């Protein structure tokens with residue numbers, strides 16, 4: 001984890017021309033991107049988002065072209081964190097009393113991605129956000145606050161709650177897909193990041209998702225007359241496409257999966 005921190009720090013210190021080799025291309029959502037603007041508040045951070053699995057979906061100009069020591073430490077990290085994510089998903093499936101094997105199959109060699117974000121210090125932090133409030137579209141997300149600077153905040157009981165990470169701890173967020181899978185039992189968490197006026201912050205988020213040929217929907221063995229499905233079913237490929245066509249905003253991205261309250265299924 002220390003190696004990854006050093007590599008990420010070194011990457012963000014590279015001259016901008018170097019980083020622009022990985023620039024987000026128009027119409028693509030992967031690559032190195034700057035700040036966006038939403039509802040008038042500037043997002044204060046440099047981000048690098050890319051798909052890391054399945055391997056054949058890696059964009060040739062992104063991960064394979066990273067400086068080799070960065071790429072190597074990232075690959076080692078990804079290898080470990082995906083094992084951890086699978087263990088956690090299986091435990092969650094058991095807790096949900098759904099067939100753990102099915103969940104394991106659904107997540108095996110699934111879509112995995114990372115977002116590496118560098119939040120520089122901001123002299124007027126109250127005027128900006130680190131990242132627009134959102135929930136992750138993922139099954140689960142494993143967040144690593146690599147340089148130990150806090151900033152993550154979540155919505156709990158309707159109010160924003162700043163989090164303090166224990167040193168070297170990873171934070172696991174429930175994403176929208178786990179909410180859907182659990183038919184609403186686990187809620188995906190709305191979160192955002194506050195930036196610091198003095199310290200830079202670096203975070204690596206790992207998003208663990210089903211396979212592209214899997215179906216996203218409530219686990220079939222937990223829904224029934226007693227527990228009617230609250231969400232639609234959609235192929236993972238379509239789910240991802242629909243997600244990236246939307247703007248990031250709170251938990252609204254989950255709306256497209258909801259079944260209307262009148263009980264009509266689409």
Ligand SMILES: O=C(O)CCC(=O)C(=O)O
Pocket residue numbers: 115117131136143145152191192193203205
């Ligand atoms: O910087 C963080 O801790 C969170 C970033 C985040 O929410 C994301 O990349 O989806």
Ligand SMILES: [Fe+2]
Pocket residue numbers: 134135136191205
């Ligand atoms: Fe997030």
